[in-house]
Amino acid sequence: MKIEMxxxxxxxxxxxxxxxxxxxxxxxxxxxxxxxxxIPVTLNAPEGAIIEEGIGNGLETDGVxxxxxxxxxxxxxxxxxxxxxxxxxxxxxxVEFSRDFAEDDDFEDYVLEEPNGFIYKYSLDGExxxxxxxxxxxxxxxxxxxxxxxxxxxxxxxxxxxxxAAKGAK
Numbered sequence: 751m752k753i754e755m756x757x758x759x760x761x762x763x764x765x766x767x768x769x770x771x772x773x774x775x776x777x778x779x780x781x782x783x784x785x786x787x788x789i790p791v792t793l794n795a796p797e798g799a800i801i802e803e804g805i806g807n808g809l810e811t812d813g814v815x816x817x818x819x820x821x822x823x824x825x826x827x828x829x830x831x832x833x834x835x836x837x838x839x840x841x842x843x844x845v846e847f848s849r850d851f852a853e854d855d856d857f858e859d860y861v862l863e864e865p866n867g868f869i870y871k872y873s874l875d876g877e878x879x880x881x882x883x884x885x886x887x888x889x890x891x892x893x894x895x896x897x898x899x900x901x902x903x904x905x906x907x908x909x910x911x912x913x914x915a916a917k918g919a920k
Contacts, residue, residue: 788817789832791886791893793919799823804831805899820898821915825908827898828915836890841866844892848883861906862913867895869906869913880909884916895919 782801783792804818815834820827837844845866852870858878862869867884880903884895895916902908 782821784819784830787819788815788834789819789830789893790889790891791830791919793821793828793830793915795821795828795915796823796826799826804829806831820900822898822900825900825902825905826912826915827901828912829896829898830893830916830919831896832891832893837887837892841885841887841892844885844894845883848885848894852881852883862910864917867913867917869909871906877904879903880906882909882913882916884913884919886916886919893919 780794780797781792782795799821802820802822804820806816807818809816818831820829856872856874858871858873860868860870869880869882872879882897886893897903897912
């Protein structure tokens with residue numbers, strides 16, 4: 751009888767854990783709308799991608815709330831972030847700040863440069879990687895896109911696909 755009770759408890763626990771994990775991520779089919787998550791943007795993503803909470807999501811500093819989400823599917827990982835404050839500088843200054851950040855010791859070159867974004871190449875421990883930044887200004891807010899934590903950023907074509915998704919955001 752004790753063995754049967756343990757099996758029931760384990761089965762119940764696994765259902766609770768599964769439901770908990772589903773509440774932290776959300777499966778999507780092609781078009782994502784992050785408006786219910788605090789960021790007024792829609793974008794295309796791979797079929798079956800999931801929306802996951804990003805690092806710093808929900809953090810509040812001096813009355814300003816941070817919204818950070820990642821859209822993930824395999825090697826595709828796009829981070830989308832925005833704070834609750836109106837833009838505090840011009841769009842060009844956001845992009846320039848991100849360029850300065852990208853141009854650290856590991857920076858090599860820009861692969862693509864556009865007014866609102868860029869793809870750059872860097873190396874770390876002898877390996878080549880790519881990063882991206884894209885800025886969308888909407889409703890007086892700066893919505894920023896970058897390669898997500900789970901992206902395969904050693905594959906330039908993958909990073910180009912992620913950049914295209916960011917650039918196509920509305």
